[in-house]
Amino acid sequence: MTHRLLLAATSAxxxxxxxSFSALATFPKxxxxxxxxxxxxxxxxxxxxxxxxxxxxxxxxxxxxxxxxNYIKKRERVNTPDSDFFHxxxxxPSTPKTNPKIAxxxxxxxxxxxxxxxxxxxxxxxxSGIDEIHCICFRGCSGVPNLTxxxxxxxxxxxxxxxxxxxxxxxxxxLSAFSLGANVILKCLGELGQDAIKxxxxxxxxxxxxxxxxxxxxxxxxxxxxxxxxxxxFLKTLIQKTELQYYNGLMEGVDGFDxxxxxxxxxxxxxDNSVVAPIYNFSNKQDYYRQSSCLQYLEDVEIPxxxxxxxxxxxxxxxxxxxxxxxxxxxxxxxxxxGHCGYLGGWAEExxxxxxxxxxLQE
Numbered sequence: 001m002t003h004r005l006l007l008a009a010t011s012a013x014x015x016x017x018x019x020s021f022s023a024l025a026t027f028p029k030x031x032x033x034x035x036x037x038x039x040x041x042x043x044x045x046x047x048x049x050x051x052x053x054x055x056x057x058x059x060x061x062x063x064x065x066x067x068x069x070n071y072i073k074k075r076e077r078v079n080t081p082d083s084d085f086f087h088x089x090x091x092x093p094s095t096p097k098t099n100p101k102i103a104x105x106x107x108x109x110x111x112x113x114x115x116x117x118x119x120x121x122x123x124x125x126x127x128s129g130i131d132e133i134h135c136i137c138f139r140g141c142s143g144v145p146n147l148t149x150x151x152x153x154x155x156x157x158x159x160x161x162x163x164x165x166x167x168x169x170x171x172x173x174x175l176s177a178f179s180l181g182a183n184v185i186l187k188c189l190g191e192l193g194q195d196a197i198k199x200x201x202x203x204x205x206x207x208x209x210x211x212x213x214x215x216x217x218x219x220x221x222x223x224x225x226x227x228x229x230x231x232x233x234f235l236k237t238l239i240q241k242t243e244l245q246y247y248n249g250l251m252e253g254v255d256g257f258d259x260x261x262x263x264x265x266x267x268x269x270x271x272d273n274s275v276v277a278p279i280y281n282f283s284n285k286q287d288y289y290r291q292s293s294c295l296q297y298l299e300d301v302e303i304p305x306x307x308x309x310x311x312x313x314x315x316x317x318x319x320x321x322x323x324x325x326x327x328x329x330x331x332x333x334x335x336x337x338x339g340h341c342g343y344l345g346g347w348a349e350e351x352x353x354x355x356x357x358x359x360x361l362q363e
Contacts, residue, residue, distance in 0.1 A: 031362040033304040033331040034324060036355055041335040044345040051312040052225065054342025062344070064119035068126060070094050075142075078163060086159050087142035089113040091122055091133040100131035102167060103174045103356070106160065106181030108208075108341065110237050112141045117207075117341055120349045121176055128353035129360065130174060136163060138181075140241055149250045150279035151241065154180055154213055155292025157188040164199050174356045175204040178341050179315075182206040183213070183294045186305070190297020197302055203359040204305040205352035208313060208341050211298075212320035213289035220315045221267035230315065231268050239265060242275055254278055295320070298327050306331045306355040308348055310338030331355070 043049050048057065067073075074090045092100070103125040107118055113135035122133040136159065138152035152159070167173060177185045185204055189196050210216040221231050239262060245251055246259045256278035265271045272285040282288040311318055311334055324332035333351070335343075343349075 031304075033306070033329055033359075036306065036331045036358050038333060038351050038354065039347070041333075041338060041343060041347045042345075043337050048344050049337050051310075051314050051337070051339045051342075052229075054310075054312075054337065054339025054344060055230075055314055057344050058117065058339060058342035060116075062116035062120055064116055065123040067091060067119075067123065068093075071126070078159070078166070080159060080162060082148055084139060084146050084148040086139045086146070087113075087137045087144065088163065089135045089137065089142075091126075091135075093131065097131050099168070099170045099172075101129065101172045101174065101360075102132045102134055103130045103176060104160075104163065104167075105133065105135040106175075106177035106184055107135070107138070107141070108177075108179030108181050110141065110234055111179075111181075112143075113137050117178060117349075120346065121352065124346075124349040124353035125174070125176070125356065128357040130353075130356065134163075134167075136160065145241070145244055145248075147250075149245060149254050150276065152184075153276050153280060153288070153292065154183050154210075155187055155288075156280075157184055157191060160184060160188050161192070164201070167199075169198075169200055171200065173199065173201045175201060176206065176352060177204075178207040179210070182209040182307075183211075183292070186294035186301065187292065187297050189303065189305070190294065190300040192302075193300050194302055201303050203303055203356055205308075205355045206305060207308050207343075207348055207352065208315070209294065209307050209309060210316055210320065211293065211295040211322055212317075213293045214286065215317040215320040216315060217269055217272070217285070217289060219317045221269050226314060227267060231266075234268060235265060235271060238271055238275075239263065295322065298322065298330065301327070301329050304329050304331070304359055306333070306352065308333045308335070308338075308343075308351065310335050310340070310342070312337055313340045315340045 070093055071091050072094050076088045077085050078088060079085050105118055105121055107115060118135050125133060139146040140151035175185050221227055242262050251257050261274045265274055269285050272288055277284050277288055309321060324330045
């Protein structure tokens with residue numbers, strides 16, 4: 001009798017274990033992004049540790065590697081439901097794959113797909129096993145004026161969602177961006193939640209994320225070097241584009257818009273109050289920053305994402321940086337030097353590409 005009971009118990013245990021292992025086999029392999037291994041950032045020269053040298057050097061003296069000779073370039077125009085459009089610049093092999101791995105890149109404020117950083121990221125991602133690079137130019141940033149008031153902003157996720165939904169579901173997608181574009185991607189991923197997984201988005205690699213724009217904007221507009229160099233440089237093209245839209249009659253009917261107020265802008269904050277807020281129905285710049293900051297969306301991001309920020313970034317208040325341990329899918333690398341999108345020497349691009357490769361290996 002005891003033998004029969006023992007046999008029955010053993011059979012039940014084996015059946016339970018068999019069912020348990022079968023169930024485990026049906027679940028996707030999980031991993032912790034915080035275990036991503038990476039090399040530390042060491043500036044290529046002690047003379048390049050200054051935050052402004054890094055920032056300006058990264059914008060003007062970055063030397064992207066050449067694109068492989070078997071890759072071809074193509075520009076696609078994507079029409080939007082509000083009768084506007086944006087361009088996407090695509091790099092793909094001359095013989096495309098059936099289900100390519102696609103990296104979708106967004107640039108920063110008043111940048112474009114042909115910037116040295118976008119080119120350098122593209123090369124790094126190709127080296128990491130990505131098959132195609134799709135760099136979205138925000139509206140008005142491709143060299144062709146857009147057709148509706150405004151263009152894009154910190155929280156403008158509609159075009160990114162439209163494009164992701166237009167790509168084949170079977171293709172794995174990897175998202176990357178820097179500065180303003182990084183905020184857009186994280187806000188978008190938070191808004192999508194589980195739908196990002198359904199779209200086959202695998203990971204995101206992001207550089208210089210302004211988690212809390214309410215804290216960061218005053219830093220960018222601070223009197224002295226920031227206001228006279230960085231803000232003035234951005235405002236030059238922002239005001240020119242707004243003048244053109246005004247001249248073409250696009251601003252007619254935009255409540256609260258005053259072209260003379262725009263022409264007097266000397267800070268990004270003033271521009272956001274004068275242009276972004278009235279066009280996109282924000283109460284003021286504070287309301288715009290509050291609603292658009294990606295910080296409030298991080299807990300809803302369902303895919304692994306890497307953030308690289310520098311503690312000496314001249315655009316950001318370091319108090320806005322978040323603890324990776326507060327967010328399950330986040331890996332943060334906060335370096336002492338690097339400036340804003342500087343990281344001379346190619347370390348940032350290489351690390352961002354390595355993250356995609358590492359995520360791929362975990363599956």
